[in-house]
Amino acid sequence: MCVIKQFAFSNNNPKIRQTALDLFYAEAQHLAALGKHPQIPELLAYFDIEGQPYLVQQFIDGEDLPQELATVGTFNQAKIRELLLSLLPVLDFLHHQSPPVIHRDIKPANIIRRRNDGKLVLVDFGAAKQATQTMLAKTRTVIGIYSLGVTCIYLLTQVSPFDLFDLSQDAWVWRDYLVDNPVDEWLGKVLDKMIANALGQRYQSATAVRAALENNYPSATLD
Numbered sequence: 001m002c003v004i005k006q007f008a009f010s011n012n013n014p015k016i017r018q019t020a021l022d023l024f025y026a027e028a029q030h031l032a033a034l035g036k037h038p039q040i041p042e043l044l045a046y047f048d049i050e051g052q053p054y055l056v057q058q059f060i061d062g063e064d065l066p067q068e069l070a071t072v073g074t075f076n077q078a079k080i081r082e083l084l085l086s087l088l089p090v091l092d093f094l095h096h097q098s099p100p101v102i103h104r105d106i107k108p109a110n111i112i113r114r115r116n117d118g119k120l121v122l123v124d125f126g127a128a129k130q131a132t133q134t135m136l137a138k139t140r141t142v143i144g145i146y147s148l149g150v151t152c153i154y155l156l157t158q159v160s161p162f163d164l165f166d167l168s169q170d171a172w173v174w175r176d177y178l179v180d181n182p183v184d185e186w187l188g189k190v191l192d193k194m195i196a197n198a199l200g201q202r203y204q205s206a207t208a209v210r211a212a213l214e215n216n217y218p219s220a221t222l223d
Contacts, residue, residue: 001059002044006052017051024053031125034097039090039121060123062115065108065155075155077183080191083152084213086120087111091144092206101125106147108154145203149194156181170197186216 007024009017028046036042045056063071075083094101103110103122110124150161153174157164164174172195175188183191190212196202203209 003057003059005055037093060112060121062112065111077187080152088206088210090122
């Protein structure tokens with residue numbers, strides 16, 4: 001089984017469409033050249049029919065995280081830690097490609113728990129983009145780690161991220177929305193650093209986040 005994705009153009013200008021098609025092929029070729037990773041769907045084919053581009057990807061049998069939320073409810077801190085330790089190596093793998101690959105749409109709907117082994121799989125690489133090392137350094141993981149952090153605070157609260165940020169305070173207030181779901185201060189600090197407003201205050205790599213989770217993990221507090 002596979003997933004076939006058709007990409008729609010928002011502009012009918014022939015030159016703009018051709019530029020978009022060229023970009024599609026360039027980035028699809030790079031995705032096809034990725035080394036295989038067990039938590040990333042394999043790109044099986046890419047092509048266009050009369051200028052309409054398509055991607056064919058491996059089908060992942062399982063539930064996405066919104067479906068899991070509907071079934072089992074809000075994630076506790078143990079499940080959040082498990083999610084991070086599972087997906088951070090995937091981001092690290094992508095960011096160490098040559099050139100690096102940035103997944104620009106990390107959200108609960110694009111994370112599937114595979115049915116046969118329970119592993120989390122990051123899907124929907126149609127929005128993925130190549131990045132130079134300079135670009136990756138300048139953004140300081142603004143894409144990827146940040147969105148994974150926002151995903152975590154949503155899973156802890158089931159509240160839209162737009163409501164978890166207080167514009168008047170210019171700060172995240174996700175702790176205010178925890179309902180009978182305590183988060184220890186050490187994990188809260190990790191999440192806060194992942195979603196910090198200032199780029200320089202965020203973790204500089206997926207490896208750094210993973211190290212913070214492992215080094216500060218008080219095993220007796222997570223259940």
